[in-house]
Amino acid sequence: MFRVQRAFTQLEGRAHGPGALARAADLDDSTVYRILQSGVHQGIFVREGRGLYRLGSAAPQLGLKALAHSPAPEAAHALLEALRRATGGLAFLYLLAPFGGAHRQCVDMAVGDSDLTELGMTPRAVQTVEHSLRVGAAGRAILAYLPETIQSEVLDRPVPTEAGPGAYQDDVRLLASLARIRARGYALGHEECAAGWNECAAPVTWDGLVMGSVLVMKPKQVMTRCPVTVIEAVERTASALADLGRGRPAGPDGDDSRTK
Known part of the structure; x- marks a missing residue:
């Protein structure tokens, strides 16, 4: 079966x-x-x-039954806090929200003292509004690993009006970016979701299926080009979140406890 x-x-x-x-x-x-x-x-x-x-x-x-028995939110939030401290950026966790069309929805964040007004939004808006998968490193990190039929449905929708100036408007360039994500294992975004902010995201997968993505955002003047240290921190966090989903707990500082 x-x-x-x-x-x-x-x-x-x-x-x-x-x-x-x-x-x-x-x-x-x-x-x-x-x-x-x-x-x-x-x-x-x-x-x-x-x-x-x-x-x-x-x-x-x-799948919903499996999600109902997923790790306690505190464990995932600890990983986001560790990511925020390691990178000095804002950290977000998105999950795929397939009902009513494929979207991504923010389920947790670690933003320190920021009230997100610099992004033109509030924490409530970030966590309750579903976002297009074609915009932002977090969305494309999920979209890259979805079936082509779902990718086509997402590309058929217009770019949201609230997207940043760096959002991909051309479908050919967008599809090329998805191929790069699959080759590298992470996504980089330049002012896609908000003007003046750059991003790095990695997919979170459970047993070969993409479930969401983890994202770090930093001001453009601070992170003109994403350093390797930020990319590696994001990838480690995505891997640790995947381990949590498979029932393999991470250490208290966000490190995989199996490596200690």
Whole structure:
């Protein structure tokens, strides 16, 4: 059952026939057909006609159940605070919010004494407003690892009017930036979300699936070019958050306790 579910995530498009799913799952057609029929009755799969199936509502319920048992917020916040101290910037944690279209939503932040007015927003606005995945290093760090069908849906939407002057307006350049992110493992942003602010972000993945991203923002005059030390700190934090999601606790200062 799980091999067939995973096959849906490996194939482009939302609906597939038993044959394509069998090849992706490395199972024989008859076995996949029986699994699909059983899954339809359980709500795991939905029959769309003409021999095609898509994932049903019971599939994301498994993911939501896993998120419900994710680490305590205090552990993730400690990692953000450690990142803020290490970089001297503002640190944010975003999670993918797929319902109603793919967005990113800020679920926590470590901003020290800042009230975020320099970004033209309040902490409440940052945490309650969903943001486009096509704008900002945090959004592109997530978008780079999503299926092409979701990427196309995101690119079909206009650039938000509140985006900064450095936001990618051209889809060709945006797609090229996603390829660079996949090659490097992190994203850099220059005045994409707010004028005068540059960014560095890395994806947070659980078992090969992108769940969100961690971001550091610093004033442009302080971080004209992102130093290696900031990139490495962001990547370490993203890795530690991924370990938390897999049930591997990090140390009290944000370091992976397994390395101590």
